[in-house]
Amino acid sequence: MAETAIKSEEEKKEYFDSPQELDEKVTMLAEMIVLSNKMCFFTGAGISTSSGIPDYRSGYNTVLETGPGCWETAANKKKYKEETKKAGAELPQAQKRTFESTIAQAIPNLTHMTMVELQNRDHLKMIISQNVDGLHRKSGIHPDKLCELHGNTNLETCSVCEREQMRDYKVRCAKAAMKHMTGRECEKAGCKGGLKDSIINFGDNLN
Numbered sequence: 001m002a003e004t005a006i007k008s009e010e011e012k013k014e015y016f017d018s019p020q021e022l023d024e025k026v027t028m029l030a031e032m033i034v035l036s037n038k039m040c041f042f043t044g045a046g047i048s049t050s051s052g053i054p055d056y057r058s059g060y061n062t063v064l065e066t067g068p069g070c071w072e073t074a075a076n077k078k079k080y081k082e083e084t085k086k087a088g089a090e091l092p093q094a095q096k097r098t099f100e101s102t103i104a105q106a107i108p109n110l111t112h113m114t115m116v117e118l119q120n121r122d123h124l125k126m127i128i129s130q131n132v133d134g135l136h137r138k139s140g141i142h143p144d145k146l147c148e149l150h151g152n153t154n155l156e157t158c159s160v161c162e163r164e165q166m167r168d169y170k171v172r173c174a175k176a177a178m179k180h181m182t183g184r185e186c187e188k189a190g191c192k193g194g195l196k197d198s199i200i201n202f203g204d205n206l207n
Contacts, residue, residue, distance in 0.1 A: 005056075005057055005069070005071045005072045005074070005075035005076070006057045006059070006072065009059070012057075012058070012059030012060075012061070012062075012072075013059075014058075014059075014061075014062060014063065033118065033123055034123075036123065038125050039118075039123055039124055039125055040124070040125055040126040040127065040128060041115060041124070041126075041127045041128070042127075042128045042129075042130075043127060043128070043129045043130065043131060043136070044129075044130045044131065045069075045130070045131065047109075047111050047112070047131070047135075048106065048109070048131060048133050048135055049064050049065075049066050050109040050110065050111065051106040051107060051108065051109045051112075051133075051135060052065075052066060052102055052105070052106050053066065053102050053103055053106050053133055054066040054067060054068070054069055054070045054073075054102070055069045055070075056069040056070055056071045056072070057069040057071055057072055058072060059072060060072070060076070103132075103133045103134075103153060103170070104169070104170065106133060106135060107135075107138065108135045108136075108138050108139035109135075112135050112136060112138075112139040112141075113139055113140075115127060115136070115139070115141060116139050116140045116141060119140075119141060119142065119145060124145065125145065126145055126146070126147065127141060127145060127146050127147070128147045128149065129146065129147065129148050129149065130149050130150055131148070131150070132148070132150050132151050132152055132153045132199060133153065134152045134153055134154045134155070134166075136148070137152065137154075137155075137166070143164075148198070149200065149206060150199065150200045151197065151198035151199040151200045152166075152198050152199075153170050153171065153172065153197075153199065154166055154167050154168065154169070154170065154171060155167075155171065155197075155198045156171040156182050156184070156195040156196060156197050156198065157195065157196055157198055158186040158188065158191060158193040158194075158195055158196075159181075159193050159194045159195070159196050160186065160191055160192075160193025160194070161186060161188055161191050161193055163186055163187075163188050163191070165186075165187065165195065171195075171197045171198075172197040172199050173197075174197070177201045177202070177203070178201065178203065178204070180196040180197050180199070181194050181195070181196050182194075182195045182196060182197055183195075
């Protein structure tokens with residue numbers, strides 16, 4: 001989806017709070033969490049950059065160790081390589097690997113684990129996530145408190161009994177975007193239904 005990369009440099013600009021401003025905002029957030037009755041988080045690619053997974057649209061000059069977003073890189077691949085070589089720098093490690101292998105190697109970070117602690121203290125009621133990296137489930141968030149809008153790269157579901165099966169590998173193998181069958185069968189006794197990946201592609205309806 002390189003065509004969705006941000007075109008304007010102004011939109012790629014990153015903003016940073018001073019230590020004092022950050023402390024004030026963190027204190028305010030902590031007070032809101034303590035006083036809240038029904039708190040939920042809405043997470044996206046930014047939460048997983050600390051786990052080594054690049055986001056999608058961060059610009060060339062991002063301070064993130066993962067480097068430019070994967071769609072930003074795809075949209076400007078030649079230009080980025082030339083500028084990196086000219087500067088005598090190396091591509092960030094996450095950019096050297098494929099996006100899928102980066103996800104496979106990633107582990108939950110401090111932010112994910114903070115959400116687990118909030119769940120365990122009964123502050124957190126729900127996480128709504130756009131991510132497919134599965135890090136919320138790996139961190140220990142209960143499935144009943146997690147809504148993965150775009151699916152989970154490690155999760156396949158039976159097309160008959162709807163039993164879920166978590167894997168330690170990427171389950172999607174269909175080459176056509178709208179095809180979801182993985183070629184494996186349900187392991188529930190007496191079912192044998194075909195398993196399908198849970199990824200929501202562009203053009204698919206949300207669950």
